[in-house]
Amino acid sequence: MVIGAGIAGIQASLDLAERGIKVELIEKKACIGGRMAQLDKTFPTNDCSICILAPKLAECSRHPNITLRTLSEVQNVEGTAGNFTVKILTHARYVKEDACINCGLCVEKCPMRVDDEFDMHLRKRRAIFIDYVQGVPAIMSIDKEKCLWFTKSACRLCEKACEREAIDFEQEDKEIELNVASIIAAIGYDVFNPKSIVSLGYERFPNVVTSLEFERLICASGPLGGHLIRPFDKKEPKKLAFINCVGSRDIKNNPYCSSCCCMYTTKEGMIAYEHDNEIQTSIFYIDLRAGGKGFRKYIQRGNEDYAIDYVKGKVAKILQDEQKNPIVVYEDMDTFEVKELQFDLVILATSMIPSKDAVKLSEILGIKLDEFNFFKGMTYHPQKSSKEGIFLCGACREPMDIPNSVVDASGAAAKAAEIVMRV
């Protein structure tokens, strides 16, 4: 059983399935894909993220050895390596999986307007929806919390709109029991909300956004259709500032390093430049952590070919002027003066934090957490959890980028296969 269907969970499932081992892939959301689906491009190749992910999503849903269980959560786990009994709760979708063809007629009729989590609340979605256009499985689901029928016993417009009679308000949550030899936890990470660092002005200033919001803003399938403008006044930004280590390497928030931000802020600066060659980017950093393969060269390219200026220094605070342009106040490490620089848009590279489900799931699985609440892996065999037969991969055990998540996932799959072959 693999818990979590982001890139790590998907890769682990595919490796095992191709190895001839049956996989139960459990995903809490209605669609698989995880964080990688939200990204615009990926470093250091600048491949379009969803474009390289989509074939894997399709493989996951088509592979005969993989049973995909979306809207599902692990309730209870008993047993030992080689023989775990797992209780899974699958929430009602209120849409018949075999009838829905994702035509979207229901969506048009739904009167509700709800913040779209996939687009980082930068756009509205309806109460009947699909997480994102390329989502797998390509089936609608109803957000019970927001649907008028469930909240006010009114509406049911979607039911009338559906030509395939796919809407089913009578569906109920289902509990099933599974027997598995090994478990891989791949529940990913959450994103730190920088509101708590008041001096950075997030949510107070309209032109201060987070890096994941920026991914959606610049993405061709995002709320702006890929035309980068400031959400606030529709002005095209020309001067961008990225602030690294927001909430990371910070003992008041998260003491650890989020490990991907040096690289992805460079990538975001590059993509912005590709959209508009007049854009100038400054990246404020503490250390440039570019130890991965080809990473140093990537930083150099950013600097030489994409007009990215790397500024060493911790940002003290962000102010804004009358036009709501953010002003970055920082200490210049060359001259030791406190300087102020005005930008059009400031992007905060926020920490990757443990998933909010990590603590509960660790209790259910009976595995240890580290001091930050990431799942604790063994020091020199990090895919091994504290419990035999349960393995970890991806950012649920430590912040990591996509290639490392993929390596981790295949590594966890190999360890899980050992257990399965022993049975």
Place this chain on the structure above:
Amino acid sequence: MTDEDIRIGVFVCHCGTNIGGVLDVPSLAEYAKTLPHVTYSADNLYTCSEVGLTEIKENIEEHKLNRVIVASCSPRTHEPLFRAICQEAGLNPYLFEMVNIRDQDSWVHMKEPEKGTYKAMDLIRMSVHKAALLEPLERIKVSVIPSAIVIGGGIAGLTATLNLGNQGFEVSLIEKENELGGLLRSLHKVYPSNEEASKLLESIDLIESHKKIKVYKSSVIEKVDGFIGNYKVSVKQSKKIIEIDAGVIIIATGAIPLSPDGYYGYNRKNIISQMDLENVLKNDQISANNVTMILCVGCRNEERKYCSNICCMTAMKNAMLILEKNSNAHITILFQDIQASGTTYESYYRKAREMGILFIKYSPEKPPVIKKGVVKVYSDLLNQEIEIPQDLVVLSTPLIANEDSDKLAKMLKVPLEENNFFLEAHVKLRPVDFATDGIFVCGSAHWPADVAESTSQANAAASRASRILWKDTLEVEGSTAEVIEELCIGCEACIRICPYKAITKDEETDTAIVNRVVCKGCGLCGASCPKKAIIIHHFTGDQIRAEILAYGGEV
């Protein structure tokens, strides 16, 4: 099949706004309808989504399509998926064609949408003319020898070997030294738990007594023949040659620390390398009070632009170990950027600072200077030159690629990157695979890696390899070259040019023969054959000519 029986379906993809935001996709779909043999044509928001794929399948059935074209993104990422969908609908997968109207059109012509749309029309028309001439091809079935060869007995090789052995596969582990363990044997302790390096090599006993594993020490690879599922490897052990057959090969040959000869007056006495220091610590001979470590020696420079990934942590570890022996020691680490990514390593860095280790950032433009008894360095932070007393200077040099990587890469027909580390199939999604099937890489042979990274990659490589090993047979690409015996004059031009060594000569008939399992269908042989005696299936002369003529508008 007669001309009238050809029924082509064309699916033009918007790719969200990637294509649809630039090109006029609906009119492209309309245009396709006007082309010969096109029975059905439509546009989709995302052809690769479940909806799009279902639509392809349904229309193959409904309109009895026997050729399918998708005009969308890159075949590199999406062709396998679309081919599989055609196959599921009962169509031979080689009756599928892909037109790249995104990477080669909408992305490059973002600012000239109208011209871009005309270009897409050309591309689609060309593809339709080629599609009419497509022939069904069969994928070749090959048997699989269910055993692996792992090259290199360091921590990566050991881990991969043990995992595959435990999964029940036979493994031959080849080590060039007379002992297993690799670089870890030369280390004292390893970060981040400061564990004895020897403790991590305890798996050696398990491996040497494992009934599925055979270890060949003092052995080097001499020759590699064969292909996925069926490699034949000659291993030289002292004077004898041993032949080993295997289905897959894992490269775990590691890397070597650069010797600091020529840098900062390296003298192995009071100016030593981190590797020298490991030895000093191992033998408990550390006596210095003032130790200065200089990072990035011989890297992040013009010759080696890369960051070696593991040196910051290694320096911190050795600094901590010195302090454990001598709590009065003053240790200064001169660095450019501290690499301590993630949770554990950042905590380790914090601990090092708490222990009193001094970190000073220097810039490569103003490198430190070693004088008698002091190191002079310009501190970025203090904006002035400072002098640090020293009685021992330790130089951190990068891990560099093994000198025999080049030879091994050629034998295995896999690529190296610019620093001679092995180059994987896809940096993002296939980090331990090669484009050549059946060969995998892990550990520092791929890029400087520490223990945790090496074991992770080793298990990953084992996982990828096991996907092949458990099968009795597997299918390989059918679009390969074929020699027409009657036309071949035996000139051997094709044999010389083939980068995959897929062509040999049949001595009896004096003609060339292609090993279709090894052949990648690259077409070099076909282009170089003076007698046009080689057919490149799926890219035949007729098919390509049809495309070119269709572009010229003469057809």
